[in-house]
Amino acid sequence: MTEETVSATTTIGASAETVFAVLADPAQHAAIDGTGWVRDSLDDQRLTGSGQVFRVAMYHPNHPDGSYEMANQVLAFEPPRVISWKPGYVSPETGKLEFGGWMWRYDLTQLGPDKTKVTLSYDWSAVGPIPRQHIHFPPFSPDHLDNSLSHLAAIVAR
Template identity: 55%
Template sequence: MTDLEKVSAGLTFAVPAATVFAVLADPAAHASIDGTGWVRDPIDPAPLTERGQLFRMGMHHDDHPDGNYRVVNKVELFDPPRLIGWLTGYEKDDGEPEFGGWLWRYDLVPRGPSETEVTLTYDWSGVPQFVRDRGIRFPPFGPGHLIESLHHLTELTTTRSAS
C-alpha cells in the first residue's frame, strides 16, 4: 500500500480511550461524526462488539443513482479500546454483502487516564481495478473531511464524558 491510497488525520481528545471507543462502536453516532450529510440512520443500531459483525446504514448522496441508499459495513478491526475499523460495501441482489475495498480505521492511543490521541484513516488500497475503472474518485470527499469528522467525534465524546 502506498500513501497515495490512504489519508489520515489525528487529534488529541480530552477524554479516556474507552469513551471514544464506545462512541465509535455506536452506529447511531456515525451520522453525527461524519459531517458530510451522506451517513444517515443506522439500520442495524446494535453496538459493534466483534470482528466480522455486519451493520447497515442508511445513506444519501445527490450523485448516487437512487439518492437514498444503504451500505453494509463489516467490522474488520476490533481491539477495545485501541482500534476499530470497518469495510464498506453493499448488498447484492441475492442479499449477500460485497465490499468495495475501502476501510475506515480509528486508532486510539491513551495519553494518560483522561486523554486519547485518535487517528482516523481512510484506506482505499483494497479497491479492485474494475471499481476504479468506473471513475469513482478516491477519496470521495475533500481534504478537510477527516479532521472535521474528528472534531465532531470529540464533541460527542466530550458530551458523553460529562454526563
C-alpha cells in the same frame, strides 16, 4: 499519507474507553460523519467484535438512487485501541454482501487518564479497477477526516 490512504489525527479530552464506546455505537456515526452522507443506523446494536455487520442509511446526490444503504463489516475490534470496518452492499444479483475495497480505521492511544490521541484513516488500496472507473478516490474533500474527528470530540465532550 500514502498514495491510497489518507489520515488525520487529533487529541480528545477523554479516556480511550469513552472514545471507543462512541465509535462502537453505529447510532453515533451520522453525527460523527464529516460529509453528511451517513444518515441513520439501521440496526439497533452496538459493535461487539470482528466480523459483525452493521447497516447504515446513506445519502449522496451523485448516487443513482440518492438514498441507499451500506452494510459495513467490522474488521478490527480491539477495545479501546482499534476499530475498523469495510463498507459493502447487498448485491442485487446474488443477494450476498459484497465490498468495494475501501475501509475506515480509528486508532486510539491513551495519553493520560482523560486524553486520547485518535487517528482516523481511510484506505482504498484494495479497490478494483471497475469502481475506480466510476468513483474518484478519496471520494470526499480533504477536510472530511478533520471534520469527523472534530464531531467525534464534540460528541465525547457531551
